[in-house]
Amino acid sequence: MTFRSFVLGLSASFGIAWLFVVVVPFFKMRDLQPVTFKEGLDTKEGNYFPKRSGRVANGAAVYAENGCYLCHTQVVRPTYAGNDLYRADWGGLKDNGEGVDTRRETNAFDFQYEKFAQIGVTRFGPDLSNLGRRVETNYAKGSDPAAWLYAHLYNPRAAVDRRQSACPSFRYLFEERKVQGAPSNEALPFPASKEGEEIVPTSAAKELVSYLLSLKKDDVVPASMNFSPKKGEKK
Numbered sequence: 001m002t003f004r005s006f007v008l009g010l011s012a013s014f015g016i017a018w019l020f021v022v023v024v025p026f027f028k029m030r031d032l033q034p035v036t037f038k039e040g041l042d043t044k045e046g047n048y049f050p051k052r053s054g055r056v057a058n059g060a061a062v063y064a065e066n067g068c069y070l071c072h073t074q075v076v077r078p079t080y081a082g083n084d085l086y087r088a089d090w091g092g093l094k095d096n097g098e099g100v101d102t103r104r105e106t107n108a109f110d111f112q113y114e115k116f117a118q119i120g121v122t123r124f125g126p127d128l129s130n131l132g133r134r135v136e137t138n139y140a141k142g143s144d145p146a147a148w149l150y151a152h153l154y155n156p157r158a159a160v161d162r163r164q165s166a167c168p169s170f171r172y173l174f175e176e177r178k179v180q181g182a183p184s185n186e187a188l189p190f191p192a193s194k195e196g197e198e199i200v201p202t203s204a205a206k207e208l209v210s211y212l213l214s215l216k217k218d219d220v221v222p223a224s225m226n227f228s229p230k231k232g233e234k235k
């Protein structure tokens, strides 16, 4: 190999990756325009505006501080890059209870109000893009979804079906305090280390849980942004 071809090869291998991973997405996304719902194709009108409620900004910071992104992604990949949508409830629900398929891919608007898009480093744990919806409909089953998440963060192995969970426990996001009067309705269903005490979430835990509950990827998007054009058809 000559020095010349070595340098050319080296520049090509880094240059092409840089082009497709940095330059192309930058030009595609630096000037995002609102996407509109089209009459006849979509069931809604006007501009698409992603809805998000909860302590998104503070919660995202707690999420980042605790390295959740190391094991959890927040990207439901576009189908050309690997089909994530077949996985149960990752990007919306197959049936939202009214017979409507709300599954969809992640779009750039999904990270609105977050300083960093927490797309994640590895997928050691399940994707959390649609976690809020999943907890509400599948795990909490009518009880308080926040309570389910507090229990998971405190002791991921407490649930019968998660005895071998590899999700770390984040006990330092909770504190033990004396029960004053009636037990707090935020208290976790685990015994505190001392008699007469209860385990309650700290404000960081509350921000994190509020953020996790805001993770929903099943609002109606314009058909032009949807993976399956069929879903844009009027029902």
Ligand code: HEC
Residues within 6 Å of the ligand: 063, 066, 067, 068, 069, 070, 071, 072, 124, 125, 126, 131, 134, 152, 156, 162, 164, 165, 166, 167, 168, 170, 208, 212
């Ligand atoms: C060391 C890797 C790792 C880290 C770091 C991690 N998790 Fe997990 N997490 C997992 C694994 C593995 C699972 C799957 C096992 C289970 O369901 O408990 C999981 C499951 C979960 C689930 C249940 C998801 C579902 O739909 O079943 C939630 C919620 C969750 N993690 C939240 C978090 C949050 C919030 C953080 C940061 C505070 C975090 N995890 C950090 C590995 C991790």
